[in-house]
Amino acid sequence: MATITALRATPISIPLAAPYEWSGGHYRGFSRTIVEVEASDGVVGLGESPSPDDATIVNTLFASRLVGADPTDLADCERRCLGSVRELKALGDISSLQGFTGIEIALWDVKGKLEGKSVSRLLGGRVRDAAPMTEYFAFREGREQSPAEVANYCAKMVENHGAVAFEGKVGARDLATEVAMVREIRAAVGDELPVRLDANMAWTTEKASAALKQFEEFNIASIEEPVATLEELACLRARTKIGFSTHCGNLREAVALGVPDAFVIGFGLFGGIRRTANFIAACAPFGVNVWFRSPDAGIATAAQLQLVAATEELSEPSQTLLRWHDDEVITGGCFVPQNGKVTIPDEPGLGVSLDPTALARCHDRFVQHGQLDLDPPGLTPPVSP
Numbered sequence: 106m107a108t109i110t111a112l113r114a115t116p117i118s119i120p121l122a123a124p125y126e127w128s129g130g131h132y133r134g135f136s137r138t139i140v141e142v143e144a145s146d147g148v149v150g151l152g153e154s155p156s157p158d159d160a161t162i163v164n165t166l167f168a169s170r171l172v173g174a175d176p177t178d179l180a181d182c183e184r185r186c187l188g189s190v191r192e193l194k195a196l197g198d199i200s201s202l203q204g205f206t207g208i209e210i211a212l213w214d215v216k217g218k219l220e221g222k223s224v225s226r227l228l229g230g231r232v233r234d235a236a237p238m239t240e241y242f243a244f245r246e247g248r249e250q251s252p253a254e255v256a257n258y259c260a261k262m263v264e265n266h267g268a269v270a271f272e273g274k275v276g277a278r279d280l281a282t283e284v285a286m287v288r289e290i291r292a293a294v295g296d297e298l299p300v301r302l303d304a305n306m307a308w309t310t311e312k313a314s315a316a317l318k319q320f321e322e323f324n325i326a327s328i329e330e331p332v333a334t335l336e337e338l339a340c341l342r343a344r345t346k347i348g349f350s351t352h353c354g355n356l357r358e359a360v361a362l363g364v365p366d367a368f369v370i371g372f373g374l375f376g377g378i379r380r381t382a383n384f385i386a387a388c389a390p391f392g393v394n395v396w397f398r399s400p401d402a403g404i405a406t407a408a409q410l411q412l413v414a415a416t417e418e419l420s421e422p423s424q425t426l427l428r429w430h431d432d433e434v435i436t437g438g439c440f441v442p443q444n445g446k447v448t449i450p451d452e453p454g455l456g457v458s459l460d461p462t463a464l465a466r467c468h469d470r471f472v473q474h475g476q477l478d479l480d481p482p483g484l485t486p487p488v489s490p
Contacts, residue, residue: 116157117467128307134477140207152211155373209377217454225414242273256289269445276307403435
């Protein structure tokens with residue numbers, strides 16, 4: 106039987122090719138933790154955790170608890186690190202659960218490599234070989250700065266890459282400018298391609314109601330978090346035909362309130378692949394869609410792809426900023442959408458390998474510049490209407 110011999114967690118930062126504007130300021134890139142789990146037979150599993158802060162808890166606390174454990178016994182490994190997940194959630198503290206995420210993903214990678222199967226096949230088999238993805242749009246520094254320029258970018262994504270769905274930021278500039286942007290996008294890509302919007306909680310209920318009224322004429326599929334809470338979202342339900350999505354993974358509250366129509370999730374909300382799969386299955390009977398958020402580095406992206414491959418319910422396109430990433434930690438660089446899809450690896454485990462040089466480069470960037478998804482001090486966020 107293989108046993109865990111060592112764990113390493115490395116915080117990294119990956120910049121975007123150009124920062125984009127959102128309701129909180131300027132998004133320059135993202136920082137994550139890369140986890141490596143070594144097994145006694147030489148297999149190394151790869152994982153990714155959603156915060157660079159997770160590296161500390163993995164290296165100083167979880168690593169010692171897992172040495173000697175069976176890497177294929179995920180339940181035992183979870184107990185060693187977390188104890189009772191139900192108790193953690195009852196206390197309202199999911200920091201440990203989030204920190205465990207990268208380990209859990211790496212354990213699936215180890216198990217797949219030991220058994221010679223992709224994670225999707227460990228999860229029960231593949232229902233699809235390619236994952237649907239949106240293309241992203243926003244006002245970007247040094248790139249698209251006018252509605253016409255954003256629309257031209259979207260048109261090029263259709264022409265050059267066969268894009269079949271879009272998602273983009275609103276709530277970053279004045280409403281008139283953003284309505285003009287969406288109008289120009291529709292003129293550029295036609296009326297049929299799905300377009301989602303993401304407001305990042307930019308508006309009050311009344312401002313959101315006014316904004317949605319203007320966006321309705323452009324056949325918007327959904328808008329993510331126009332307001333801050335599910336209660337506020339419920340107040341908007343009768344005022345618009347546009348669907349709602351949110352990062353708040355509270356299914357019980359969502360069912361009670363009748364919103365949202367979809368959850369936009371990452372593995373850190375649940376502690377890894379297994380509990381994420383359980384959440385998606387729980388949403389299905391209530392008709393609530395699920396898709397993945399973005400951005401992530403290539404290891405978490407590979408984990409998302411494996412779960413999409415194995416899960417019939419994950420049929421809606423996930424968000425992706427992959428085309429905007431300016432670095433990557435996996436061998437061969439970023440996954441790249443083509444014709445609205447990303448091909449899903451079927452090699453053992455997650456189907457990706459770590460590039461040690463790239464990992465060192467991305468870690469050094471974190472050490473030198475800190476957490477990239479936080480605006481530098483003194484930078485004034487755009488003003489929302």
